[in-house]
Amino acid sequence: MTQSPSSAVQPADWHNWSGSQRHRARVVAPTDVEQVVTAVHAARDAARTVRCVGSAHSFVPFWTDDVIVVLDALDGIRAVDRVRRTATIGAGTKLHALGPLLWAEGLSLPQQGDIDRQSLAGALSTGTHGTGRTLPSLPNFLIGMTLVTADGSVRELTRERDGELFRAAQVGQGVFGIMVDATVALDPAFNLHERTWSCPFAECAAEHAALIEHNRHFEFFWTPSTDACEMKVLNKTDAAPARLGEREYIAPAWQAFPSERDVRFNEMEYSVPFASGWDCFLELRAMLLRDFPKLPWPIEYRTLAADDILLSTAQGRETVTLSVHQGAERDYRPLFDAAEAICRNHAGRPHWGKLHRLESRDLAALYPHFAAFQRHRAALDPDGMFLNDYLRRLLVG
Ligand SMILES: Cc1cc2nc3c(=O)[nH]c(=O)nc-3n(C[C@H](O)[C@H](O)[C@H](O)COP(=O)(O)OP(=O)(O)OC[C@H]3O[C@@H](n4cnc5c(N)ncnc54)[C@H](O)[C@@H]3O)c2cc1C
Known part of the structure; x- marks a missing residue:
């Protein structure tokens, strides 16, 4: 069965997870590849912009008032x-x-x-x-x-x-x-051994480098309102799943990796070179203690291996990622603008799903292969069917 073309679908209200992006768009939900092709042809004939959505967990303006394509049925x-x-x-x-x-x-x-x-x-x-x-x-x-x-x-x-x-x-x-x-x-398939604990900032400062070195996964969350850290390590193990303590257990990897995030927020995250990670974090901490001392949301500190993907934030460099959060009901701009200025001073690159203010001229300076990315994009989509205004400013210029 062929689905009706996107032009026949009535516009409906749509928003992303945090509520930062809202549209009245034609939401098309193909159930097989043939229907995806039909939707693309219909959008092209009507000169409509097409933007896909997965779970709408990105915070940035990825979407459109034209056609939003939901791929939920292409699963398994x-x-x-x-x-x-x-x-x-x-x-x-x-x-x-x-x-x-x-x-x-x-x-x-x-x-x-x-x-x-x-x-x-x-x-x-x-x-x-x-x-x-x-x-x-x-x-x-x-x-x-x-x-x-x-x-x-x-x-x-x-x-x-x-x-x-x-x-x-x-x-x-x-x-x-x-x-x-x-x-x-x-x-x-592997199991993970997870251990989490709380500690004062000074303890995290003393131990974080060794924890990064000696664990497959280590991250910490530091919160201004408490000036304390939540620490988390995960390591592969051959041991069977078990509860080992109030904050320690072994479970299949797919169960151990994720956490619940029930309270809605907006987020900005920057990747900085590994060697700058701690200094950048200290500057963010000082700014937050001075200007946002009651903020109940943490900075999350993570590490990432270098890679060769053209627009990966870890392209060509080992990385520390630093993210800041603000409640979905609050104005995030004052906090995110202040954090962005600090991260940009450390040659920071923004997470593509999280809020930032960069444009294509900034990317040209941050990504040595940005021109090649632009060339390949233009070859596959010369008329910009998959671009909205935000992506045009970011990726085309
Ligand atoms: C609570 C929360 C926790 C998060 N935790 C992390 C984390 O730990 N680490 C991290 O790196 N990020 C994290 N993120 C960010 C999140 O992982 C990314 O924003 C991710 O893109 C969201 O996936 P999604 O399926 O919702 O994609 P969407 O937000 O729906 O889409 C993201 C992009 O993918 C494109 N897209 C989707 N489907 C297709 C398709 N079929 N074909 C082509 N393009 C497609 C969209 O057009 C869009 O450009 C978190 C976000 C939230 C809200």
Whole structure:
């Protein structure tokens, strides 16, 4: 069955997770690749902008009043290669659904972020990451993808064959086309041992460097209103799942990685070179203690391995990521503007899903391969079907 073209769908109210982005748009929900192609042709004929949505957990203006494409129905595992430890997965699959599906195949994602509510395509497209000095962001595990491009063709890209184009589309923010599936390199299924604890800031200052070195995953959250830290380590283990204490347990990786985030907030995150991470954090801490001493939201401090993805925030450099948060009902601008000025002084690069004020001239200075990214994007979508005003300012200029 062919779905009605996007021009026949009536506009409806739509908003993202935090409520920072709101639209009245035609929301199209294809159930197979053929319907994605139909939606692209219909949008092109009507000269409409098309923007995909996964779980709408990004904070930035990714979307449009024209056509929003929801890929929820393109979910589940399409194929597994147990020998090479790869799986081809529907782009709309939510990470929380993917975990148990992979586990049943004896496989795990090598790395995950703080939550598992994202779709696979959405997490890949913004460079979503967890923490761990030896571990890169999620798109680094991508080895192939199928895109429906602006001319309606179905195109398979692989890391092996497509070189620089692939590395451009790996963190593509939805501007290369509609991803319908992704092939990902995986680890054998593993358990994680998690331990969390609270400590005064001075203890974190003394211990954080050793904790980064000696744990597969370490992160901490420091909060201005308490000047204290919440610490978290996770390590692979062969031991069986068990509760070991009030704040210590062993569980399958897909259960241990994510946490609950019930209270809505807005977020800004910058990646700075690893060597600048602690100094940048200290400047942020001083600013927050001076100007926002009652802020109940933390700075989150994480690490990330270097990679070669054209617009990855860890491109060419080992990284510390620093994020600030503000309640969804509050004006985030004063806090985020002050934090952004500090992070930019450390050659910071913004997380693509989180709020920032950068434009294309800034990216040209931060990313040595930005011109190549622009060239590949323009070749696949010369008329800018997948660009809105925000993305045009950011990626085209
Ligand atoms: C509570 C919370 C916790 C978070 N924790 C972390 C964390 O620990 N680490 C981290 O790095 N980030 C984190 N984020 C940010 C989040 O991971 C990213 O914003 C991610 O992109 C959200 O995934 P999504 O499925 O909601 O994608 P969306 O926000 O819906 O979309 C993101 C981008 O992907 C594009 N896209 C989506 N689907 C497709 C598709 N099929 N084809 C082409 N393009 C597509 C969209 O057009 C858009 O450009 C968090 C966000 C929230 C709200």
